[in-house]
Structure formats: structure tokens, C-alpha cells
Amino acid sequence: MLVLRLLNVVAPAYFLCISLVTFVLQIFVFIPSMFRDPSTTPLFSPALLHGALFLFLSANALGNYVLVIQSSPEDLGKDLNLGEGAEVADWLDGNRSLGSALPSTHFCRLCARVTQRHDHHCFFTGNCIGSRNMRNFIMFCLYTSLACLDSVVAGMAYISATLSMSFVDPLAFLTLLPHSISQFFSGALLSSEMFVILMLYLWLGIGLACAGFCCHQMLLILRGQTRYQVRKGMVVRARPWRDNLQEVFGKKWLLGLFIPVQNAEGSYRRQKEK
Secondary structure, eight states, rough: HHHHHHHHHHHHHHHHHHHHHHHHHHOOOOEEEEOOTOOOOOOOOHHHHHHHHHHHHHHHHHHHHHHHTOOOOOGGGGGOOTTOOOOOOGSSSSSSOTTTTTTEEEETTTEEEEEETOEETTTTTTEOOOTHHHHHHHHHHHHHHHHHHHHHHHHHHHHHHHHTTTOOSSSHHHHHHHHHHHHHHHOSOOOHHHHHHHHHHHHHHHHHHHHHHHHHHHHHHHHHOOHHHHHHHHOOOOOHHHHHHHHHHOTTTTHHSOOOOOOOOOOOHHHHHH
């Protein structure tokens, strides 16, 4: 448990550091290097277009990241009548009484709360992912992946112009790292250029991981399942995939694709208010 609590602190700090480094490289290194091309017009220069795209992707990624943390799953344990000497975890998932267990609930020992439609605990946000913040979490993964892949393209353009090399051959990117390491230790490559090359592979790894995770979450949503239900082998009621999507993304799903907006509250709160 101590290792998990430490990871719950280190992972968000790691994400924020990577985001800060990416922002600095884009604003102060990659975009200024694009202004050096004299063949482009000032109004529609690649630097301005790329800068606007990067700021849009970054704003959505960081905005949804904040909303994932802000829209923490509601602690349903406060509404449970557990009785004297009862632990919250004993009354969930049928550990103590099958009749008293709430469906699709889970007690997270890291967050110390009961989550409705619990999916998993995300260490990069230090928060549980449930019905209230699932949409923001998927948007966070999507735009983080796009921002990383955008940084890969901008970084490759910068390296191509700085080192006078071409990436037309697909093997050029695969062999870039080992060749750069040998040139760096021989003194033929600057430390700043080596740092950018290392960031290229880091962005590629994070981008592909977030894209794969986003696709996996979307597949579960279409099936009306969560990762916790799949791991526990729980059987869910079959529903049309459109209803499953609307439950997570709501009726204003198109607005959430372009602007970070807070997700609607979970089905448990709506049922309770009725």
C-alpha cells in the first residue's frame, strides 16, 4: 500500500513535468524554428497554424485533466447504513451481504471512497475513474495522445532541419536513437539536440499508450462494461450501444469534443434525486 500511495504522488508529478517540458520545447524551440522558412506567408505560416493546433490540443488535454480531478466520484459510503463496527469494504461487491451490496460499486482504499460504476484508479490523476468523470478521462487520453503525436511531428521537423537529415525512409526514425547516442558520446551531437531526440521517443510511447487506452475504454463503453466488471467477471445487462454512449457522454457530447466541460453526474445521483 505504501508503494501505491507513493506512486499516487509520483505519477501526477511526472505527467506535469512532461507537460511543462513539452510546452517549453514547442513554444520556445519548435515553433520559432518554423518562422525561419522564408517561403511561407506570415498569415498562414506553418508556425502559426501549428501553434494554434498545439494550444488547442494542450488546452483540451489539461482542461479535461483538471476536470477528472475536480469531478471526483461521489463517496456513496456516506449514504450507506452500515451498522456498528462495519467496514465499508465488507458491504460492497457482496463480501458481507449480497442483498445490501450496491451494483457496480467498489471501495478504493487509496481514495477511501465508494465509487459508482468504478472503472479503475488512475495514478496519473491520483483519482478514481467512475461515472462522474469517465467522459473527461477519455477526452484527456484522446487529446494527450494527439498532443504527443503532434509534438513528435514538430520534433522530427526540428531535427530534420537542425541535423540536415531526412525521415522519408521509415528506418531513419528507428535508427535515429542508436546513431544519436553514438554521436553524442563522440561529441558530434549537442546535449540539447540529444534531449529533443529522447523526447521524440517518449512522446511516441505516451501517445500510442494513451491512444490504445482510449480505444479500449471506448470498446468497454459500447459494451456497457467497466474494467472492474470485466476483471471481476460481472455480468451486465445488455443494452443498445447508443444508450451506453449517451450514459457516459450525455446529450451534449459534441460540445465535449472541442471544449472541456464537466460531465453530468452519475446515474446513482439521478436515481437518488428522483
